[in-house]
């Protein structure tokens with residue numbers, strides 16, 4: 001039985017498994033900021049309505065300028081997308097019939113979008129650290145390498161020094177590097193590769209606004225790279241690709257410094273508490289720097305039973321069946337409000353007690 005390739009939209013998981021969906025469900029498979037969108041969104045919501053009566057700015061203003069300012073780059077080096085997902089879809093065409101390297105387990109859209117354009121994909125499996133020698137060997141034959149940092153689903157933050165090494169080696173071998181920083185907001189802007197882009201014109205950094213600002217329904221993301229690459233991506237984007245409400249709200253979101261600080265602090269606290277709980281029950285936990293973490297049961301042969309038990313209790317974890325290298329034996333949990341994390345721990349405790357040999 002194949003399960004959906006993405007988290008969120010929990011009803012699909014219940015439908016596929018034929019499990020009755022309880023009235024109340026907490027979707028831990030989703031990994032957006034549990035604190036919800038910044039408060040100004042609700043407060044000013046009515047004022048956004050008038051934006052729908054005219055066409056939006058084709059370049060994504062006012063967000064384009066706000067993102068450029070936020071990162072200290074020129075507007076010509078930024079492209080706004082209808083979510084980072086649209087940027088990936090548009091980028092994939094750039095590598096049509098070429099050769100790409102993807103480091104797994106990771107976000108499935110890299111492979112999905114590249115496959116549409118008949119890209120020859122070389123997979124590298126790396127859960128705990130980047131295998132630098134293997135990566136360098138593959139770069140010599142590749143046109144592009146995709147790296148998710150911090151990685152989804154493991155939460156692993158590859159050292160910036162390793163990424164610089166890879167970028168330099170790739171530059172020498174005319175290979176581009178796509179760095180997905182969709183979850184970097186939960187770490188520290190100082191960890192971003194954006195400040196190094198001038199040195200590495202072969203690197204494209206992709207960012208998402210939907211995770212940190214809890215606006216996945218609005219769709220907003222962007223990429224920063226050298227001007228030629230940005231023009232090339234733009235040439236394949238539909239006109240008016242980003243909507244006026246998203247770009248207006250997105251520009252305001254970037255001013256929310258205090259909100260970001262609270263979100264980072266909260267995610268860290270929830271992650272540490274949950275990590276401690278998992279270790280108490282002898283689970284293996286992957287060290288994560290972001291707002292989700294990945295774990296495995298002490299005996300992973302019980303994984304399916306455990307997953308379905310929690311579904312029946314209304315707790316939806318992210319299965320890892322489509323994550324190469326994790327093969328369904330791990331679970332990803334997005335951090336939620338304190339009471340929801342406590343409820344998950346309560347249900348898991350019951351399962352652990354009933355299956356104490358597992």
Ligand SMILES: Cc1ncc(COP(=O)(O)O)c(C=O)c1O
Nearest residue numbers: 083084085107152182208210221
């Ligand atoms: C690593 C990663 N990058 C990008 C995206 C897409 O983000 P967006 O909502 O901006 O399209 C996701 C969504 O889950 C993701 O996990």
